[in-house]
Amino acid sequence: xxFQLSEDQQALRAGIRSFCDGRVSIDALRELEKQGFxxxxxxxxxxxxxxxxxxxxxxGGVGLGSADAVIVFAELGRRLVPGPLVWSHLAADLVEGxxxxxxxxxxxxxxxxxxEPVLVEHLDQLDALLVLRKDGVYRVDPxxxxxxxxxxxLDPFTPIFVVKSLPQGERVGDAALVHKLRLEGAALAAAxxxxxxxxxxxxxxxxxxxxxxxxxxxxxxxxxxxxxxDCYTRQELARVAAYAxxxxxxxxSVGSVERAVATAKLIAxxxxxxxxxxxxxxxxxxxxxxxxxxxxxLKRVWVLENMFGDVHEHAERMAEIVAAD
Amino acid sequence: xxxRYSASDEAFRKELRAWLADAVPAHxxxxxxxxxxxxxxxxxxxWQRKLYDAGYAGINWPKAYGGRDASxxxxxxxxxxxxxxxxxxxxxxxxxxxxxxPTIIAEGNPEQKERHIGPIIRGEQIWCQGFSEPGxxxxxxxxxxxxxxxxxxxxxxxxxxxxxxAQVADYCELLVRTTPEEKHRGITWLAMPMNLDxxxxxxxxxxxxxxxxxxxxxxxxRVPVDCRVGKENDGWRVTNVTLSFERGTAFxxxxxxxxxxLRELTEVxxxxxxxxxxxxxxRALRRDVGHAAAEAEALWAFVKYIxxxxxxxxxxxxxxxxxxxxxxxxxxxxxxxxxxxLGRAALVREDIAGLPSEEFVFQALQSLSMTIAAGSSxxxxxxxxxxxxGLPKERR
Numbered sequence: 001x002x003f004q005l006s007e008d009q010q011a012l013r014a015g016i017r018s019f020c021d022g023r024v025s026i027d028a029l030r031e032l033e034k035q036g037f038x039x040x041x042x043x044x045x046x047x048x049x050x051x052x053x054x055x056x057x058x059x060g061g062v063g064l065g066s067a068d069a070v071i072v073f074a075e076l077g078r079r080l081v082p083g084p085l086v087w088s089h090l091a092a093d094l095v096e097g098x099x100x101x102x103x104x105x106x107x108x109x110x111x112x113x114x115x116e117p118v119l120v121e122h123l124d125q126l127d128a129l130l131v132l133r134k135d136g137v138y139r140v141d142p143x144x145x146x147x148x149x150x151x152x153x154l155d156p157f158t159p160i161f162v163v164k165s166l167p168q169g170e171r172v173g174d175a176a177l178v179h180k181l182r183l184e185g186a187a188l189a190a191a192x193x194x195x196x197x198x199x200x201x202x203x204x205x206x207x208x209x210x211x212x213x214x215x216x217x218x219x220x221x222x223x224x225x226x227x228x229x230d231c232y233t234r235q236e237l238a239r240v241a242a243y244a245x246x247x248x249x250x251x252x253s254v255g256s257v258e259r260a261v262a263t264a265k266l267i268a269x270x271x272x273x274x275x276x277x278x279x280x281x282x283x284x285x286x287x288x289x290x291x292x293x294x295x296x297x298l299k300r301v302w303v304l305e306n307m308f309g310d311v312h313e314h315a316e317r318m319a320e321i322v323a324a325d
Numbered sequence: 326x327x328x329r330y331s332a333s334d335e336a337f338r339k340e341l342r343a344w345l346a347d348a349v350p351a352h353x354x355x356x357x358x359x360x361x362x363x364x365x366x367x368x369x370x371x372w373q374r375k376l377y378d379a380g381y382a383g384i385n386w387p388k389a390y391g392g393r394d395a396s397x398x399x400x401x402x403x404x405x406x407x408x409x410x411x412x413x414x415x416x417x418x419x420x421x422x423x424x425x426x427p428t429i430i431a432e433g434n435p436e437q438k439e440r441h442i443g444p445i446i447r448g449e450q451i452w453c454q455g456f457s458e459p460g461x462x463x464x465x466x467x468x469x470x471x472x473x474x475x476x477x478x479x480x481x482x483x484x485x486x487x488x489x490x491a492q493v494a495d496y497c498e499l500l501v502r503t504t505p506e507e508k509h510r511g512i513t514w515l516a517m518p519m520n521l522d523x524x525x526x527x528x529x530x531x532x533x534x535x536x537x538x539x540x541x542x543x544x545x546x547r548v549p550v551d552c553r554v555g556k557e558n559d560g561w562r563v564t565n566v567t568l569s570f571e572r573g574t575a576f577x578x579x580x581x582x583x584x585x586x587l588r589e590l591t592e593v594x595x596x597x598x599x600x601x602x603x604x605x606x607x608r609a610l611r612r613d614v615g616h617a618a619a620e621a622e623a624l625w626a627f628v629k630y631i632x633x634x635x636x637x638x639x640x641x642x643x644x645x646x647x648x649x650x651x652x653x654x655x656x657x658x659x660x661x662x663x664x665x666x667l668g669r670a671a672l673v674r675e676d677i678a679g680l681p682s683e684e685f686v687f688q689a690l691q692s693l694s695m696t697i698a699a700g701s702s703x704x705x706x707x708x709x710x711x712x713x714x715g716l717p718k719e720r721r
Binding site: 001002003004005006009067201205208209216217219220221222224225226228229230232233236237238239240241243244246247248251253254255259260262263264266267270311312314315316317318319320321322323325 | 588611
């Protein structure tokens with residue numbers, strides 16, 4: 001047993017971190033906020049292997065595992081890299097052109113039959129839309145869907161479209177694939193939430209060291225310190241939970257995949273939500289402004305929280321698992 | 326990143342599991358915390374002897390001292406299996422096995438090792454802890470119990486508190502002040518025999534109603550100098566050796582038990598009727614239980630992460646404070662959930678109407694001690710924010 005990053009994994013993390021730090025800094029993010037979706041950034045992410053990471057080498061992929069994908073997606077979360085990252089990654093061997101970034105693939109879960117309108121992220125930029133239904137995975141042509149903006153998005157980087165009724169689309173996978181994609185999707189969303197939990201702790205800690213009141217850094221007061229100690233503790237718990245989900249997906253002999261994934265999504269979602277809120281709080285009045293990026297993080301948490309099951313859904317799943325033990 | 330146990334870890338698991346399957350039922354049920362000390366000592370000490378005879382005592386102790394010298398992952402297997410088998414807890418042997426013994430192995434002289442190591446690991450020598458004082462809790466180094474050298478003896482005067490097992494202990498790991506002008510550098514570590522004249526023990530009932538710990542009054546107690554472990558005034562360093570053992574894998578079995586507690590709670594909730602349905606049909610309760618189960622699952626992954634870190638670096642990492650902080654608070658929330666599931670049955674300390682009130686209420690109340698003992702949650706948050714996050718120290 002060695003539940004730490006291998007040397008290759010450390011290198012993988014360092015590579016993607018340095019790319020994200022350089023390419024998606026806060027200033028770059030503010031540019032993206034004005035410009036909207038950036039196809040060239042999408043292409044660069046594809047070149048970094050973000051979408052082809054788990055695709056077999058024989059199919060032109062990187063041939064890595066879910067634990068590696070968790071490491072990469074945590075870095076994307078740290079820098080709030082926008083776009084339907086998880087869906088395009090999941091589509092690598094379902095939609096031609098997804099792996100190399102040629103096609104931007106989004107998705108939506110529609111597990112109960114419904115005629116209600118659905119909200120779809122990034123619809124205007126999509127080349128393919130995956131729909132997860134109870135009986136299988138369907139591919140819908142976004143051009144066949146009348147896309148109408150749902151209004152001002154909560155997360156400025158995640159535009160939302162309302163679709164009155166989703167076409168049936170072409171069936172590209174069975175119910176077992178739906179189950180698999182939901183587990184993998186939850187693990188990768190958890191990874192991004194881990195990244196957010198980490199970054200919000202860092203931003204708040206840095207600010208607490210610099211900001212002075214009563215002639216000393218506010219970070220010297222226990223009232224602030226203890227908030228940050230809790231942020232760090234939640235972040236570390238989210239880290240091991242997300243890593244364990246990746247490692248268990250790679251080798252289900254080490255434990256229950258369902259259990260590990262539900263734990264990761266719940267723990268990372270909880271950590272990200274609380275840490276992003278703490279990040280606003282520690283920044284004081286500035287934290288409530290558009291200028292300080294804390295709010296971007298909190299808003300992205302809500303996007304990720306509404307993907308692949310929220311905290312309540314996974315808590316109920318865990319309760320079922322414990323009751324069946 | 327590899328979560329698989331090795332083949333030798335699994336072989337160890339198989340052998341241990343087979344032994345526990347016979348040994349645990351044969352040892353019988355644990356006497357209640359509120360029954361007499363003799364019964365508790367007999368139960369805990371004879372279990373320790375059985376572990377010793379089977380080669381499982383002192384799981385992390387060196388072989389030269391009778392221990393198993395198990396690898397860190399084997400220790401995890403040990404905790405997984407002993408928890409699964411509901412094996413007896415270390416009980417009255419806690420201070421000897423987790424504090425006194427390892428400290429003497431690390432810092433004691435040959436005579437001290439001869440006097441203590443074998444008897445501790447065989448469950449024949451009980452220890453208690455004389456660290457805290459009424460005026461020295463979180464700020465332990467401000468302790469005032471005075472030891473003055475008089476020939477071959479230290480004459481000790483002072484007042485210790487929170488001393489678990491004082492009534493039954495043979496020895497006390499005692500911190501005394503040998504140089505009043507110094508703070509950290511004026512402390513000495515003594516292995517004090519508890520049968521000396523001038524030691525008065527006054528049990529201090531806990532909120533459980535148990536006499537788990539006592540106050541210990543020391544009046545002109547003459548402790549032989551050969552009881553000193555380490556050099557005079559070097560006791561603070563020796564103490565940190567002691568505490569590093571406590572911060573190692575000491576919480577591991579407690580964390581394992583969280584999952585077990587949630588399973589039991591679930592089983593009871595299914596049997597209890599509330600508003601014409603079982604308590605388990607309450608969605609809010611299921612969410613709370615499921616949330617806690619995810620936290621317990623993540624904590625177990627955290628243990629593996631910390632063990633892997635220690636395996637790589639040979640040192641315990643800095644994450645121990647996070648682990649202690651999180652699991653003790655989770656344990657309290659699970660305790661409160663258990664009380665809620667019991668409802669009015671929690672108003673009685675003994676089992677009632679087929680419900681496990683005794684155990685649930687005991688666990689819920691006892692969990693209150695965990696965020697205070699071994700570095701309170703507030704101290705842990707100070708450690709995390711100052712030593713890990715690098716925030717400025719508060720004026721002390």
